[in-house]
Amino acid sequence: MNIREITGVYFSPTENTKAVIQWIMGQLPIRQEMLDLTDPGQRPDYYFLENEAVTVGVPVYGGRVPATAAERLKKLHGRQTAAVLVVTYGNRAYEDALLELKLIMERQGFRPIAAAAIPAQHNIVPGIGKGRPDKGDRRKIRQFIRRVGTRFWEMTSNYRIGKLKVPGHRPLKKYHVLPLKIKVSSSCNGCKECIRKCPVQAISRTDPKVTDTKRCIVCMRCVKACPKNARKIPVMAMLMVKHKLKKVCAERKEPEFFIL
Ligand SMILES: Cc1cc2nc3c(=O)[nH]c(=O)nc-3n(C[C@H](O)[C@H](O)[C@H](O)COP(=O)(O)O)c2cc1C
Structure with missing residues (x-):
């Protein structure tokens, strides 16, 4: 066969x-x-x-x-x-x-x-x-x-x-969602591409600036999809992540x- x-x-x-x-x-x-x-x-x-x-x-x-x-x-x-x-x-x-x-x-x-x-x-x-x-x-x-x-x-x-x-x-290591929140800047023009792309429907259908943090898996799809670059991890949080990863990813x- x-x-x-x-x-x-x-x-x-x-x-x-x-x-x-x-x-x-x-x-x-x-x-x-x-x-x-x-x-x-x-x-x-x-x-x-x-x-x-x-x-x-x-x-x-x-x-x-x-x-x-x-x-x-x-x-x-x-x-x-x-x-x-x-x-x-x-x-x-x-x-x-x-x-x-x-x-x-x-x-x-x-x-x-x-x-x-x-x-x-x-x-x-x-x-x-x-x-x-x-x-x-x-x-x-x-x-x-x-x-x-x-x-x-x-x-x-x-x-x-x-x-x-x-x-x-x-047993497998404990699963946890990264404690990061995606911030939406004023560049957002409401095109709703992020809403369409979010794998878990965490972004409000009516207002893309509102994200349900309990649903969000911080997968970065909306950040990548945004044509206006309006969605980002806040600067301070990003610095902390970079600092944490720098050594282990070197x-x-x-x-x-x-x-x-
Ligand atoms: C929430 C989250 C957690 C991650 N955890 C790890 C990890 O534990 N180890 C690692 O090397 N990369 C980690 N990454 C990086 C992703 O595994 C990597 O970029 C992957 O290729 C993304 O796949 P995708 O483009 O198909 O979504 C993580 C990324 C995200 C968004």
């Missing part, structure tokens, strides 16, 4: 993960579909068969899978469907995120066969990880994809493979790959 079709699935507020998933998918010579879990709104459940595969990507938030992504991944249902797992992170650390993604996908009926943790630009402090994944990263990712491709072709319905091992700790992190 060969893999008939592969679906690229991603939750990607500022599109680093989307770009990585699209790039990976572009290297796989298999019929394919894309499924974006970022936008808000109702979704059906998606069912995948044994002779299909998914490549699923999420960003790392505080060393975990963003809670919104974890929730939306519950819409996917596999039948021992092969899964390639990808996390992108801002050159700090991915901690328990890859393990969490693996546990989620296994619970949803998938069979993780490979995983990758890819450094990308930090979407809160864009000076960190700028230009990643770069040429060197891409070369390594290409090698990984080649190995994954071989795995796909080798897979048969009675092909017995063990369990994929990825780094991470159990050293270049390399992509890591895990394959059965």
Whole structure:
């Protein structure tokens, strides 16, 4: 049994993960579909068969899978469907995120066969990880994809493979939303692009200057989407984040790959 079709699935507020998933998918010579879990709104459940595969990507938030992504991944249902797992992170650390993604996908009926943790630009402090994944990263990712491709072709319905091992700790580290508030300046012209783009509908439908901080996941999508650059993390808070990240992100992190 060969893999008939592969679906690229991603939750990607500022599109680093989307770009990585699209790039990976572009290297796989298999019929394919894309499924974006970022936008808000109702979704059906998606069912995948044994002779299909998914490549699923999420960003790392505080060393975990963003809670919104974890929730939306519950819409996917596999039948021992092969899964390639990808996390992108801002050159700090991915901690328990890859393990969490693996546990989620296994619970949803998938069979993780490979995983990758890819450094990308930090979407809160864009000076960190700028230009990643770069040429060197891409070369390594290409090698990984080649190995994954071989795995796909080798897979048969009675092909017995063990369990994929990825780094991470159990219990998973505690999940917390960053205590940051997005500030809206007077440059806001009310175009409502942020409202349309917010993955969790945290911005008031009538007044884009009002954000429900209990809903907001500080994913930076509205900041990136604003054509007037009116949405920002306040200067003092930003200085503190930069200071905190400076040391832990100073050293270049390399992509890591895990394959059965
Ligand atoms: C709320 C939040 C928490 C983050 N936590 C981490 C982290 O723990 N480690 C890290 O290296 N990067 C962290 N980042 C950076 C993102 O993981 C990174 O920029 C990612 O590529 C963004 O993906 P996206 O563009 O698909 O949204 C965090 C970003 C946000 C918005």
